[in-house]
Amino acid sequence: MIDLTQLRADPKRFADAWQCRGLSVDVDALLALDSEVRRLKTESESKRAEANAASKAIGKAAKEGRDINEAREHARLLGEEAKQLDADRSDKENELTDQLLGFPNPCLESVPVGKDENDNRVVDTWGSAAEFDFAPQAHWDLAPELDIIDFERGSQLSGSGFVVYKGLGARLNRALINYFLQTLVEEFNYTELGVPLLVSPEAMQGTGQLPKFGDQLYKCTDDDLYLIPTAEVPVTNYLAGEILEAEQLPMQFTAYTPCFRREAGAAGVGTRGITRMHQFDKVEMVWLTQPERSEQDLLTMRSHAETLLQRLGLHYRILELCTGDTGFSSARTYDLEVWSPGTGTWLEVSSCSIFTDFQARRAKLRYRPEAGAKPNLVHTLNGSGLALPRSVIAVLETYQQADGSVRIPDVLQPFMGCEQISKHS
RNA sequence: GGAGAGAUGGCAGAGCGGCUGAAUGCGGUGGUUUUGAAAACCAUUGUACUGCAAGGUACCGGGGGUUCGAAUCCCUCUCUCUCCGCCA
Numbered sequence: 001m002i003d004l005t006q007l008r009a010d011p012k013r014f015a016d017a018w019q020c021r022g023l024s025v026d027v028d029a030l031l032a033l034d035s036e037v038r039r040l041k042t043e044s045e046s047k048r049a050e051a052n053a054a055s056k057a058i059g060k061a062a063k064e065g066r067d068i069n070e071a072r073e074h075a076r077l078l079g080e081e082a083k084q085l086d087a088d089r090s091d092k093e094n095e096l097t098d099q100l101l102g103f104p105n106p107c108l109e110s111v112p113v114g115k116d117e118n119d120n121r122v123v124d125t126w127g128s129a130a131e132f133d134f135a136p137q138a139h140w141d142l143a144p145e146l147d148i149i150d151f152e153r154g155s156q157l158s159g160s161g162f163v164v165y166k167g168l169g170a171r172l173n174r175a176l177i178n179y180f181l182q183t184l185v186e187e188f189n190y191t192e193l194g195v196p197l198l199v200s201p202e203a204m205q206g207t208g209q210l211p212k213f214g215d216q217l218y219k220c221t222d223d224d225l226y227l228i229p230t231a232e233v234p235v236t237n238y239l240a241g242e243i244l245e246a247e248q249l250p251m252q253f254t255a256y257t258p259c260f261r262r263e264a265g266a267a268g269v270g271t272r273g274i275t276r277m278h279q280f281d282k283v284e285m286v287w288l289t290q291p292e293r294s295e296q297d298l299l300t301m302r303s304h305a306e307t308l309l310q311r312l313g314l315h316y317r318i319l320e321l322c323t324g325d326t327g328f329s330s331a332r333t334y335d336l337e338v339w340s341p342g343t344g345t346w347l348e349v350s351s352c353s354i355f356t357d358f359q360a361r362r363a364k365l366r367y368r369p370e371a372g373a374k375p376n377l378v379h380t381l382n383g384s385g386l387a388l389p390r391s392v393i394a395v396l397e398t399y400q401q402a403d404g405s406v407r408i409p410d411v412l413q414p415f416m417g418c419e420q421i422s423k424h425s
Numbered sequence: 426g427g428a429g430a431g432a433u434g435g436c437a438g439a440g441c442g443g444c445u446g447a448a449u450g451c452g453g454u455g456g457u458u459u460u461g462a463a464a465a466c467c468a469u470u471g472u473a474c475u476g477c478a479a480g481g482u483a484c485c486g487g488g489g490g491u492u493c494g495a496a497u498c499c500c501u502c503u504c505u506c507u508c509c510g511c512c513a
Contacts, residue, residue: 042475045482052482055494059443068493075493243472375472 001100001361004034017106020113020323030099037092044085051078101211104328105358108295111332114322121322123334126306127315130341134402138342139393140273143169145404146421149274161263161271161278168421169392172408173281175415176391177256180283180308184385188304190254190285195234197257198225203237206363208329208355218260227260231284232382239288240363243375249367250289250297254385257282274389275347281388287381288365291357294379295332298354302334305350305385311411314394315339317346331356334383338390342397347390352383 007014011027018025054075061068112121130136143149148169154162165173184190204210204226209217218227228234235253244251259282274280285304289297302318309316319335326333330353337346357377360366366375399407405422413419 038475041482045475048483049481051493055492056443058493062443072493077493079493 001358002103002105003357003361004100007031008034014106018103020107021104021326022115022324023104025103030096033092033096033099037089037096040085040089040092044082044089047078047082047085051075051082054078098211101205101362105331105356107323107326107330108332108354108356111326112320112322113324115324116322117325119322120319120325120335123318123320125315125317126310127313129315129339130398132341132400132402136341136397136400137404138273139340139396142342142396142400142404142406146406146423148172148421158278161276163274163277168416168418171416172395172412172421173388173392175412176386176388176395177281177283178415179412180385181254181256183308183311184254184283184285184304188252188307190252193235193238193253193255195228195231195238195255195257197228197234197260198223199228199234199237200225203233203240206237206240207233207359208362209233212328215264216262218262228257229261230259230282231255231257232286235284235286236288236359236365236380236382237363240365242365244288244365244367244378246290246367246369249378250287250293252301253286253288255284255286257284273343274393275343277389283385283388285381285383285385288360288367288378289381290367290369291376291379294354294356294381298332298334298352298381301381301383302336302350302352305336305352305383308386309336309338309349312391312395312409314391314398316349327351327353329353329355329358331358336386338394340390340393340397342393342400347393349386349390349394350384353381355380355382 002014007027008031011031015025015027054071058068058071058075061071112119114120137145139149140151144151146169148165148167150164150166154164157164181192185192198220201210201224204214204217209226209229217229220226234257235255238253239251258279260279261277263276263278285301287294287297287301306316306318316336316338319337321333321335333351333353335348336350336352338349340347356379359380360377365378365380367378368375395409395412396406399409401407401420403422405420407420408416408418
């Protein structure tokens, strides 16, 4: 959620920022509603003060044995008026909040302005595309051939968008998870969390999935809980409502979780194989940090994701998303896309974003800049480190051999316990 | 899932429907004393919104109600603890 005080101070800045995201917002109407809320607030509060004073006087009078019947009636009326004014205030305020929750985070000034993914900017490329002296296969051919991913029985169990990893396929997935976690925890100082996969609507609102994107979530209606679409939700909300000390920052958390996404409306688009699943695994990085350093921290976090790819020897590029393609809560996003030789496409394996105080305001995540000082909102960052299915794709397709086997990259071998995946291994 | 008990400030723990934003203790901060420390003593010590200010309003798990007036009474939800059942 954006800061109302800032909106009052500089409405044009917000109108422009939303315009860059392709959103035309009547900021004046918003401000009018805001001042209406504040007018009702002062009015109801002074009425309430009057009523409180009247009640107090009655207490005193009763003690002195004076007649209080008339005063009582007067106080009752005051109380009713105050109640009514406060109800009006509450209605208007909810209306305002509902609207505010629907507006995205303004992008940082330096984010390239653009309409959609075609306007994203490639900021860097690492490595080069693997070369083959045979026609490389796509993972959807390679993996079933090796009997390590079972597409058919996955769909049979749960419908399209679900697969079964089998044998060394399951192990490869797990090896990648362990490699990611171990590197992040032991080298880059992340604290690993094991978090709930079902969360409350409040948590979903804290990170911005609700109220706007509920149709992308799996919901357990009997219990009013949602399946997480990413570990970002429980991890960012882990310390919601708390006030942290400056020395504790930055906090770096990582968590491995399955992720659940309905992908409503995305059916049929690039859905072959395991690039887009209703359920997939992901290791996530989340930072809580101070506003002064958050932009720098974003680059640091991105470099951690890059390191993971580099050690796997996977060719990738970095995209800076344009204003039109940046996610709802994010103020700047870098996507890491890994090269998939079998499909001849770039696959997004990590999305590293800075949310400024947008999520922190919703989740009430604050810190005290120094002892005794007033609490400030933290800045939150998150990035994938990394998404599993697409990492699996890149490893399989990049390291495939002419005979249909797959060589295991060196860094993964300790986690795999073998050097290759072949038909009869 | 069944039965019972509970939820109060950083923590512990009081709190007859009005004088309770809340006793008391611990902790924190400042000071006195001391060569220094400890101890002792004194003072101070929640958050948010609103106002130039004085001040005002809200908050005793959440929501609703009764009342002129609710931490205190009623309803409801959530969570915690104990016992029983079930269970990886």
